[in-house]
Amino acid sequence: MKDAVASTSQLSVLQQKLYSARQALDDMSEDYNEKLQLLLQFIAQLSIACKGQNIELDNKLAKLRHKLSRFNQIDESLADLEEVDGILKQQYGRVMQQLEESRGSLSSIISQIQRLDSLPIKLKKEISYFKKELVKPFHTYWDYIPKVEKIVYFYNEILNEQLKLGDKFEVLPKHRQSAQELAQMLSEIEFRKEQQEQISSIKLSLTDEFELDTLLSAYQVVLSLLLDNIAKEKTASQEFLYILNGALSNVREVVTDSYSHSVKSFQVAKKLNGEINSQVDNIDGSVTDINDINHLKNQVTEQLLALRTALSRKEALENREQIQLRQSVDALRRELNELSKETENYKERLFEQQKLNLLDTLTQLPNRAALQERMEIEYRNYKRTKQPLWVAVADIDHFKSINDSFGHSTGDKTLQVIAMALKNSLRETEFVSRFGGEEFVFLLPDVSESDIKPLLNRVREKVKSIPFKFKNQRITVTVSIGAAQIIENELITETFERADAALYKAKHQSRDRVIIDS
Numbered sequence: 349m350k351d352a353v354a355s356t357s358q359l360s361v362l363q364q365k366l367y368s369a370r371q372a373l374d375d376m377s378e379d380y381n382e383k384l385q386l387l388l389q390f391i392a393q394l395s396i397a398c399k400g401q402n403i404e405l406d407n408k409l410a411k412l413r414h415k416l417s418r419f420n421q422i423d424e425s426l427a428d429l430e431e432v433d434g435i436l437k438q439q440y441g442r443v444m445q446q447l448e449e450s451r452g453s454l455s456s457i458i459s460q461i462q463r464l465d466s467l468p469i470k471l472k473k474e475i476s477y478f479k480k481e482l483v484k485p486f487h488t489y490w491d492y493i494p495k496v497e498k499i500v501y502f503y504n505e506i507l508n509e510q511l512k513l514g515d516k517f518e519v520l521p522k523h524r525q526s527a528q529e530l531a532q533m534l535s536e537i538e539f540r541k542e543q544q545e546q547i548s549s550i551k552l553s554l555t556d557e558f559e560l561d562t563l564l565s566a567y568q569v570v571l572s573l574l575l576d577n578i579a580k581e582k583t584a585s586q587e588f589l590y591i592l593n594g595a596l597s598n599v600r601e602v603v604t605d606s607y608s609h610s611v612k613s614f615q616v617a618k619k620l621n622g623e624i625n626s627q628v629d630n631i632d633g634s635v636t637d638i639n640d641i642n643h644l645k646n647q648v649t650e651q652l653l654a655l656r657t658a659l660s661r662k663e664a665l666e667n668r669e670q671i672q673l674r675q676s677v678d679a680l681r682r683e684l685n686e687l688s689k690e691t692e693n694y695k696e697r698l699f700e701q702q703k704l705n706l707l708d709t710l711t712q713l714p715n716r717a718a719l720q721e722r723m724e725i726e727y728r729n730y731k732r733t734k735q736p737l738w739v740a741v742a743d744i745d746h747f748k749s750i751n752d753s754f755g756h757s758t759g760d761k762t763l764q765v766i767a768m769a770l771k772n773s774l775r776e777t778e779f780v781s782r783f784g785g786e787e788f789v790f791l792l793p794d795v796s797e798s799d800i801k802p803l804l805n806r807v808r809e810k811v812k813s814i815p816f817k818f819k820n821q822r823i824t825v826t827v828s829i830g831a832a833q834i835i836e837n838e839l840i841t842e843t844f845e846r847a848d849a850a851l852y853k854a855k856h857q858s859r860d861r862v863i864i865d866s
């Protein structure tokens with residue numbers, strides 16, 4: 349019995365111990381699970397952080413994460429853990445190798461940069477200091493990234509320097525348009541012979557690829573040539589005015605002289621007349637008072653002598669006066685002749701200049717200013733007579749390709765030949781002008797609606813049949829033409845716009861055709 353009690357108490361102690369041990373085991377297990385959970389989280393975070401560096405490593409870590417999430421497979425994961433460990437070691441080696449290679453390429457980039465000329469001294473020093481730093485190996489990407497940033501900074505500095513040095517700006521479409529307009533204007537302005545070579549080379553420099561500097565200096569040169577011309581023209585006018593002024597003062601002198609002379613002559617003549625009259629009165633008195641015939645004879649002879657002397661003095665005076673007058677008139681005539689010659693000269697020069705201002709220098713056709721004048725005249729005629737009036741615009745097809753393939757001067761010659769052909773295909777009353785570039789404008793009065801198309805087609809065919817031969821190549825040049833008739837209450841500029849729109853249509857309908865706006 350005693351044994352039984354003892355056994356029972358021992359059992360209860362054992363039970364107690366077992367219970368405590370189980371409790372401790374449960375606690376441990378719970379602690380273990382918590383730590384395992386932490387480890388799993390850590391691995392998960394680590395695998396995310398490493399993601400993308402190595403696909404094999406990514407896959408292994410994903411698999412490991414999956415296995416570790418199930419506690420019962422933890423043992424199976426040991427092999428995976430070992431593999432991951434191996435891959436991680438390899439990856440480290442690879443990263444170190446990559447970093448070493450990158451250090452090498454950064455060094456060679458820096459050597460290239462150092463070879464650039466015209467680097468500012470400060471930047472040169474910075475670069476060579478940086479190159480020394482590149483000798484030390486990189487341990488992590490964090491050693492590498494700032495170095496790349498530094499090289500980007502160097503490039504940026506160099507680029508800014510180059511921009512400052514180069515000072516070359518991009519040629520934009522608006523600059524190209526300005527260049528074209530300038531070249532166009534140069535074709536329309538008459539320059540002096542000695543200036544023409546300079547103008548041609550400016551025009552040439554503006555046709556192909558050019559830099560902004562070329563355009564600016566072209567403007568500058570053209571401006572100074574124009575100013576020079578204005579100054580010359582002004583001097584010429586001034587010279588004329590000086591001559592005119594000189595001639596007028598000569599005339600004035602002659603007139604003043606002859607006036608003062610005639611005043612004097614008048615006074616002398618008046619005095620002589622008085623003398624003669626008193627002589628006659630004397631004779632009268634002598635004749636009435638004297639009875640002695642001899643005495644009378646003496647008296648009369650004396651009186652007649654005095655009278656003759658006075659008369660011959662008067663005659664001499666009148667002769668002198670005549671000579672003086674003739675001389676004055678001659679001098680006046682000479683002066684006036686000179687003056688009228690000078691005026692004629694000046695008028696001729698003005699007229700020539702005016703004519704030149706209205707002629708296109710290249711083609712010798714009337715230019716845009718002349719077209720403007722003629723348009724006004726034709727418009728007034730139309731308003732008065734209501735006779736039909738047509739405006740036609742012709743444009744050479746693919747003219748750019750002639751310039752591009754055979755050169756600008758061949759292009760110029762082509763323009764001259766076509767201009768001549770256009771001029772020769774018209775009647776006296778019809779008018780053609782070079783509007784600019786490869787565009788020509790016609791004013792065609794008194795042409796009926798049924799005749800206009802055949803007329804313009806003849807013009808088109810005439811150009812097409814010109815046997816151009818460039819570089820031994822037979823070339824056919826064609827033109828497209830648009831035309832419009834002026835209608836009631838329309839301005840001629842509006843007619844021009846309709847003709848231009850018709851030309852646009854002709855260009856879009858494969859060119860070499862005439863389109864009449866209807």
Ligand SMILES: Nc1nc2c(ncn2[C@@H]2O[C@H](COP(=O)(O)OP(=O)(O)OP(=O)(O)O)[C@@H](O)[C@H]2O)c(=O)[nH]1
Pocket residue numbers: 535555710743744745746747748749751755756757758759760763784785786855859
């Ligand atoms: N040689 C020369 N070329 C000129 C003159 N004026 C303008 N040009 C050139 O004429 C050409 C006109 O070219 P675009 O306007 O493209 O027209 P295109 O080549 O005739 O073509 P389409 O009109 O469309 O048929 C440009 O290359 C100008 O440089 C000039 O006085 N002399």
